[in-house]
Amino acid sequence: MPRVGVIGAGHGVFGRRSDATVQELAFEAFRLAIEDAGIERDDIDASVIGAVPEYHKQRSVAGVVQEYLGLTPAPTWLTEVACASGSAAIRTAYMAISSGLHRVVAVIGCQKMTELSTPEILALMGRVGEVQWESVFGTTFPGYYAMFATRHMHEFGTTREQLFEVAIKNHHYGAKNPNALFRKEITMEKAMGSDPVASPLCVYDCCANADGAACLILAAEERAGELGDRVVWLDGVGCATSSMSVLRRPDLVGLPSARAAARTAYEMAGVSAGDVKVADVHDCFTIAEIMAYEDLGFCPKGEGGRFIEDKRSYIGGDVAVNVDGGLKAKGHPIGATGVSMAYEIVTQLRGEAEERQVPGADIGLTHNVGGIGQYTFVHVFRRG
């Protein structure tokens, strides 16, 4: 298959954006991306929008966004797989380009999380699991990851402090990211004093909702090649699913879908876990990042807690993970997150991450999970 490259990337400010509609947020990121790519809107053959509809008052968000961006009459459609919607949009653009149907595709991950009232949002939170057999007991998104954490701590001795180390690292880097929701570092004392959400997880273990958008422009090899060494190649595209219901998951101390997606992506890109220098993983909860280290092969199963404790996921460690602050510090506008992750990896591989630059970053990875692990998308990028 011909190669697909990223020729432009843009990222808006994540936060409680009561100043803007979802299409206005999308435009912020889109403007930056096409300026970065040095192309005109007419150069774009199609757009794929990653967004989760049920949080928006506007029905069928894709059409509204693409019109506001001035991309009509080009084709557009929405991809939705919960929190992995942004990566699904990237994968779809990859498929559209490598099939030869389109040459240049804009991927816009955009999301408002704050348009609904608090009770509406809390009601949606309760429906994240299988509604027939699980939501009837009031399970919540943190509740599921909390159950994974309970089991992980039981099987491997992972500690409360090790979980907070993830939050401390991500806030440390988030403080340096002008697009992040939270710009302050946190301490272990502060974290240990935070309110319980679902045992063993506390407020400081959980990412926060945010509004925001990010944009990637992808192009077919011959078009991308014209733009010199600022192209970043999307060489590994992996995706897998796992049982939606925890009642049929073979194990709850890792995500089978993440392991399978990573295997595919590594093989396709011709790399192994040890080659990855910089990664953005799905830290919706601290335990999720620890499980990601294991699922992605950065460390053996069960050793994720020690991995962060030994600072092996900091810049200067084995692989720099979430040095844009992750979901924890950036906030999690669910449709945008996957594209935000890709933006960070592209920026790192171009050597343009300034004070958060990982030295010598040539292979990077994004790990984007939908819901409670029923979908994982792993993308491997390579410096051009």
Next chain:
Amino acid sequence: MFGWFGKVSFVPYSKVSDFAVHLKGGRLMGSECSDCGFATFPPRADCPECLSGRFTFRESSGRGSIYTYSRIAAAPTGFEDEVPYTVAVVDLEDGGRLLGWIGETIPEDEVEIGMEVQVVPRLFEEIEEIRVTYTIERPGTTWGKAPAFDEG
């Protein structure tokens, strides 16, 4: 009738709606495929092995052990009066897995991965409408079973 199941229901109808009717009578039911015998809990109408749509209900003893759990302090809409509550995943002795609430016979600080439990069918008793659920209790907890509803 499936809408009877749970503190809050999101699913009014299902091909396995009678699960809730059986639960009201005190019986925890999984399903068994009429064509290939594949058995599972929770029950499902469509066999994942042979694609058959024919099934029968098969009673589960409700005995099992805790696989994992979490005490939820921040509740979703509809569960505000129940909080805090502990949800647990139970591996059932006669097959399948179940998610439910830890009940009153197990104090919160005694919940442990691996502990043996008994899943007990329950009615929400002090409300007028019919709502059914189950709780996770100490082994040996007993409960009443009504005569099967389809008997004369």
Next chain:
Amino acid sequence: MELGLSGRAAIITGGSLGIGRAIAIELAREGADVAVNYRRHDAAATDVVAEIERIGRNGLCVKADVSSLADAESMVDQVLQAFGRFDILVCNAGITWDGVIWKMSEEQWDRVITVNLKGYFNYNKVAALHFKDQKYGKIVNISSINGMRGKFAQSNYSASKGGEIALTKSLAKELGKFNVNVNAVAPGLVLTDMMEKVPPEFKNAALAETVVGRFATPEDVAHLVAFLCSDRSRHITGEVIKIDGGQYI
């Protein structure tokens, strides 16, 4: 009709005489073990038990004032001990203490309400606790047509009988999901020993109210009650069935 009461166990309050006795014997004939509560008439109570045993069932009599909740709890324990189960409750114990309201003492009012209405509360409560846990039960509360209409010089009695009907309906709503039926039976005048003492002009006035020209016998009431204690009437609950020969239509 095969009522299927074989193996069931019943409690009848006020079961030593009249309607209560007839119900006790009828349920025994239909196959149930029967325990009767009574207040005063030891010999009569013992005689009911003897009759139950002669029919071939287990019988028990327990002396207690129905206005005591503790005694009601104790009776259930004794029944579970003796019969191993408890499935049916018939509340029948009741008194009258007539008078026009402007002459009725507080004691007259309180006593009738306590024995009749509080007494039914006590036994319905202890039965409900047991029946809801086992997901099976039949409760029949014997009321009166004078709880459905007013009766001269019986404001206390009518109030208690009307109250028993409202109690029955509320409990039908509370207990339905547990597979427990709660119904009331409202007799008109029934020919019991108690009625022998009543003046003829009173009896004739009542007779004239009926459309069938006769009074109920205790057995007439017992047949209806037995039906309501059986699974044949499983779809009837929260209902009040008059058995009055048309005295009050």
